Amino acid sequence: xxxxxxxxxxxxxxxxxxxxxxxxxxxxxxxxxxxxxxxxxxxxxxxxxxxxxxxxxxxxxxxxxxxxxxxxxxxxxxxxxxxxxxxxxxxxxxxxxxxxxxxxxxxxxxxxxxxxxxxxxxxxxxxxxxxxxxxxxxxxxxxxxxxxxxxxxxxxxxxxxxxxxxxxxxxxxxxxxxxxxxxxxxxxxxxxxxxxxxxxxxxxxxxxxxxxxxxxxxxxxxxxxxxxxxxxxxxxxxxxxxxxxxxxxxxxxxxxxxxxxxxxxxxxxxxxxxxxxxxxxxxxxxxxxxxxxxxxxxxxxxxxxxxxxxxxxxxxxxxxxxxxxxxxxxxxxxxxxxxxxxxxxxxxxxxxxxxxxxxxxxxxxxxxxxxxxxxxxxxxxxxxxxxxxxxxxxxxxxxxxxxxxxxxxxxxxxxxxxxxxxxxxxxxxxxxxxxxxxxxxxxxxxxxxxxxxxxxxxxxxxxxxxxxxxxxxxxxxxx
Amino acid sequence: xxxxxxxxxxxxxxxxxxxxxxxxxxxxxxxxxxxxxxxxxxxxxxxxxxxxxxxxxxxxxxxxxxxxxxxxxxxxxxxxxxxxxxxxxxxxxxxxxxxxxxxxxxxxxxxxxxxxxxxxxxxxxxxxxxxxxxxxxxxxxxxxxxxxxxxxxxxxxxxxxxxxxxxxxxxxxxxxxxxxxxxxxxxxxxxxxxxxxxxxxxxxxxxxxxxxxxxxxxxxxxxxxxxxxxxxxxxxxxxxxxxxxxxxxxxxxxxxxxxxxxxxxxxxxxxxxxxxxxxxxxxxxxxxxxxxxxxxxxxxxxxxxxxxxxxxxxxxxxxxxxxxxxxxxxxxxxxxxxxxxxxxxxxxxxxxxxxxxxxxxxxxxxxxxxxxxxxxxxxxxxxxxxxxxxxxxxxxxxxxxxxxxxxxxxxxxxxxxxxxxxxxxxxxxxxxxxxxxxxxxxxxxxxxxxxxxxxxxxxxxxxxxxxxxxxxxxxxxxxxxxxxxxxxxxxxxxxxxxxxxx
Numbered sequence: 001x002x003x004x005x006x007x008x009x010x011x012x013x014x015x016x017x018x019x020x021x022x023x024x025x026x027x028x029x030x031x032x033x034x035x036x037x038x039x040x041x042x043x044x045x046x047x048x049x050x051x052x053x054x055x056x057x058x059x060x061x062x063x064x065x066x067x068x069x070x071x072x073x074x075x076x077x078x079x080x081x082x083x084x085x086x087x088x089x090x091x092x093x094x095x096x097x098x099x100x101x102x103x104x105x106x107x108x109x110x111x112x113x114x115x116x117x118x119x120x121x122x123x124x125x126x127x128x129x130x131x132x133x134x135x136x137x138x139x140x141x142x143x144x145x146x147x148x149x150x151x152x153x154x155x156x157x158x159x160x161x162x163x164x165x166x167x168x169x170x171x172x173x174x175x176x177x178x179x180x181x182x183x184x185x186x187x188x189x190x191x192x193x194x195x196x197x198x199x200x201x202x203x204x205x206x207x208x209x210x211x212x213x214x215x216x217x218x219x220x221x222x223x224x225x226x227x228x229x230x231x232x233x234x235x236x237x238x239x240x241x242x243x244x245x246x247x248x249x250x251x252x253x254x255x256x257x258x259x260x261x262x263x264x265x266x267x268x269x270x271x272x273x274x275x276x277x278x279x280x281x282x283x284x285x286x287x288x289x290x291x292x293x294x295x296x297x298x299x300x301x302x303x304x305x306x307x308x309x310x311x312x313x314x315x316x317x318x319x320x321x322x323x324x325x326x327x328x329x330x331x332x333x334x335x336x337x338x339x340x341x342x343x344x345x346x347x348x349x350x351x352x353x354x355x356x357x358x359x360x361x362x363x364x365x366x367x368x369x370x371x372x373x374x375x376x377x378x379x380x381x382x383x384x385x386x387x388x389x390x391x392x393x394x395x396x397x398x399x400x401x402x403x404x405x406x407x408x409x410x411x412x413x414x415x416x417x418x419x420x421x422x423x424x425x426x427x428x429x430x431x432x433x434x435x436x437x438x439x440x441x442x443x444x445x446x447x448x449x450x451x452x453x454x455x456x457x458x459x460x461x462x463x464x465x466x467x468x469x470x471x472x473x474x475x476x477x478x479x
Numbered sequence: 480x481x482x483x484x485x486x487x488x489x490x491x492x493x494x495x496x497x498x499x500x501x502x503x504x505x506x507x508x509x510x511x512x513x514x515x516x517x518x519x520x521x522x523x524x525x526x527x528x529x530x531x532x533x534x535x536x537x538x539x540x541x542x543x544x545x546x547x548x549x550x551x552x553x554x555x556x557x558x559x560x561x562x563x564x565x566x567x568x569x570x571x572x573x574x575x576x577x578x579x580x581x582x583x584x585x586x587x588x589x590x591x592x593x594x595x596x597x598x599x600x601x602x603x604x605x606x607x608x609x610x611x612x613x614x615x616x617x618x619x620x621x622x623x624x625x626x627x628x629x630x631x632x633x634x635x636x637x638x639x640x641x642x643x644x645x646x647x648x649x650x651x652x653x654x655x656x657x658x659x660x661x662x663x664x665x666x667x668x669x670x671x672x673x674x675x676x677x678x679x680x681x682x683x684x685x686x687x688x689x690x691x692x693x694x695x696x697x698x699x700x701x702x703x704x705x706x707x708x709x710x711x712x713x714x715x716x717x718x719x720x721x722x723x724x725x726x727x728x729x730x731x732x733x734x735x736x737x738x739x740x741x742x743x744x745x746x747x748x749x750x751x752x753x754x755x756x757x758x759x760x761x762x763x764x765x766x767x768x769x770x771x772x773x774x775x776x777x778x779x780x781x782x783x784x785x786x787x788x789x790x791x792x793x794x795x796x797x798x799x800x801x802x803x804x805x806x807x808x809x810x811x812x813x814x815x816x817x818x819x820x821x822x823x824x825x826x827x828x829x830x831x832x833x834x835x836x837x838x839x840x841x842x843x844x845x846x847x848x849x850x851x852x853x854x855x856x857x858x859x860x861x862x863x864x865x866x867x868x869x870x871x872x873x874x875x876x877x878x879x880x881x882x883x884x885x886x887x888x889x890x891x892x893x894x895x896x897x898x899x900x901x902x903x904x905x906x907x908x909x910x911x912x913x914x915x916x917x918x919x920x921x922x923x924x925x926x927x928x929x930x931x932x933x934x935x936x937x938x939x940x941x942x943x944x945x946x947x948x949x950x951x952x953x954x955x956x957x958x959x960x961x962x963x964x965x966x967x968x969x970x971x972x973x974x975x976x977x978x979x980x981x
Contacts, residue, residue, distance in 0.1 A: 310892075353671070417660070419653070419656060447653050
């Protein structure tokens with residue numbers, strides 16, 4: 001038996017490490033276990049490195065269109081290896097940053113595969129057994145395999161790509177985001193299965209760099225969680241860029257050949273076609289990492305692959321908590337972070353509330369960007385709201401035109417009765433940076449009145465947020 | 480101590496007025512209800528009315544004085560036993576008169592007090608209610624204040640006015656709007672947001688349960704007053720735009736007498752005061768709410784227990800024993816009652832329901848609450864899906880829940896929900912009683928003691944074991960015939976208990 005911790009967190013992704021730091025701030029003796037990398041998928045194989053890739057694509061795109069801005073750039077080209085190298089460099093830098101933050105907060109890092117042997121009971125702390133891992137080398141100063149004791153054990157093990165039987169990733173012809181993020185060479189053609197944020201971002205990246213891209217989506221709409229109108233506008237833009245999109249379509253069979261894959265795609269009403277591509281990217285969602293943690297043996301309630309919690313991270317077993325992807329959707333880094341903080345503050349006995357999942361924003365960093373928070377128009381109607389909808393196009397915004405980004409829309413949805421902002425949905429340049437204005441508004445429970453009374457700086461894209469609100473109440477100025 | 484008469488405000492925005500006329504002279508006897516003076520503004524005339532008895536000792540502001548600031552001292556009344564001539568008005572030079580200074584700031588003070596005064600047993604209450612304002616009696620005004628609202632509110636409105644007086648209420652815009660739409664007084668809603676900010680969920684909850692300090696009931700008492708155009712007394716510097724929020728005379732709606740009123744009826748020192756803990760407050764709130772909002776009716780029925788007691792004995796005797804010879808379970812009659820009620824609800828599914836304001840929620844499973852008396856109150860933990868559980872499971876669960884209820888270690892989710900409850904006072908020998916429904920439940924079953932009774936059977940007396948049960952029903956959900964059907968199903972199960980074993 002070695003040290004006894006107040007809090008031990010399994011998984012050093014964005015949910016885990018943020019929780020660990022908050023735990024340390026609250027005075028808990030804290031440890032965090034990981035088997036592969038500090039910062040988790042987000043920082044190493046997700047959010048961050050893809051943003052680096054997309055930034056390269058964006059600049060490449062701008063250089064190709066330099067003449068539109070009165071500039072000249074000749075022999076514009078790219079080096080995929082250099083793009084990947086930059087992306088890995090960004091991850092590496094942030095990865096080191098997480099290690100530094102944990103150290104600064106005196107959080108012990110334990111390296112290996114963790115399994116919970118016992119939950120705490122009364123005064124007796126729980127036990128976590130950590131086994132050695134070969135996945136990655138331990139960071140400097142990390143503790144190794146062994147048995148660790150902790151009063152509170154928080155599972156924050158995240159998620160991994162969902163695998164469709166028969167279309168198992170092979171790292172060569174069938175990729176997940178891991179391989180798509182570090183291509184050794186630029187594929188000429190790509191088939192992207194799934195049109196959620198991950199699928200669409202890679203489609204956008206590879207298309208911008210010149211690949212032939214086809215996106216297959218099972219549902220009738222791409223970006224299925226987004227507002228239908230916004231997704232529709234995005235789809236038009238993608239198609240204009242040359243991305244081929246098949247919705248209501250299902251990949252039934254994939255045959256691998258020497259030069260690529262041939263996918264059988266059912267497109268509804270009994271029709272089917274074969275689509276060939278050099279590589280298939282499987283981006284059909286993620287599933288929680290709940291196995292081999294010993295949760296079953298402890299009787300932790302799990303429902304369809306998700307650890308059941310009370311919204312504050314508490315499972316049915318006292319002393320065992322779960323946050324982030326393993327505790328259910330939306331499987332987003334910022335949701336995990338927030339949930340983790342609420343969980344540890346609850347453990348501390350602070351006054352907390354389960355997070356309101358209706359106020360978690362979502363961002364997709366394709367070209368054009370998509371950002372949203374709250375209810376879509378369809379969802380709001382489905383929930384019985386009598387709504388007012390405001391819209392404002394990028395084409396009527398001075399800053400957007402000056403930027404050369406006249407395509408896009410800011411859409412707001414209000415409850416007619418109370419003036420509550422139910423949802424905001426945007427497509428267009430930089431909207432991922434804009435959405436937070438509406439998130440704050442929702443969190444503070446502003447009504448249309450306050451938003452109308454708020455001064456938005458000119459000239460900015462944010463003025464469209466104001467105008468969209470005005471439009472919902474028939475007071476729009478610039479259209 | 481002389482009583483101060485202050486310049487009243489006719490409207491929330493009024494800052495000053497003219498003292499038109501004194502209707503009493505110095506030295507005149509004054510009794511409650513007498514008109515002391517007339518005040519004019521550019522809009523209206525109002526009368527200043529006395530609420531105290533005494534002698535008008537001193538007129539501080541002579542009649543005909545224009546632009547007298549609101550809350551300025553205009554006269555002094557000597558109380559009974561006081562020598563009016565000894566009272567020095569002090570006028571503006573009365574800086575030595577601390578009482579006066581204090582009184583003059585009284586409106587602000589009372590406005591700042593958080594606690595309703597009727598809760599503050601704190602002694603003399605030197606600023607009796609909105610006392611200062613109760614001198615104002617308004618005859619007409621653009622807003623058309625009611626004649627008597629003021630007097631009625633003189634003491635009672637203390638709580639109301641105190642709670643929102645000059646204090647800024649931190650509330651989200653959405654909460655403010657919903658409160659307005661629902662006719663809730665925000666000052667009465669407890670905020671759960673950062674630093675006590677009132678947010679949407681608080682007003683939604685307040686609107687829903689009416690009680691919760693928000694007083695939907697109060698909002699309702701307001702409505703008629705607003706119709707007769709209750710005045711917006713001058714002690715509302717925040718001048719909320721909604722007229723409906725003009726102060727009515729009501730304290731927290733459901734409570735009857737104030738603590739002070741009740742204590743006034745007993746000799747001081749003849750009792751000890753017991754502070755309320757959270758559980759007691761909850762019991763008080765929930766059950767008052769229940770009795771006031773839930774239309775109860777009661778159905779009584781006798782059930783015979785001979786078969787059940789025989790079965791119980793047999794089953795308990797057959798319980799497997801561990802190595803210490805302790806039986807694995809020991810079923811109580813109450814365990815059978817829980818199970819029978821759960822199964823009866825399955826047989827009469829329409830009764831497995833609760834009222835939800837604009838709809839009825841009907842449940843698939845039988846979640847049965849069981850009242851557990853504990854030191855200082857009671858808890859009602861819920862046996863979930865009781866219809867699916869074996870008697871021994873129910874028994875074990877009950878033992879665990881009751882044990883933790885006694886140590887107050889139940890989690891909220893363990894005592895929330897359910898469509899019905901069992902309250903058993905049989906162990907105290909109670910023959911029958913009627914229980915108060917525990918909202919949101921639709922029913923509650925009150926169980927009396929099992930005892931030997933003589934009944935007529937086939938024309939001859941027979942001795943049987945029997946108990947009386949009384950089902951309290953929420954008539955909005957469970958009508959008489961439906962309740963009877965549920966009880967009949969319950970009786971059938973208790974009297975033929977083998978059905979509970981399968």
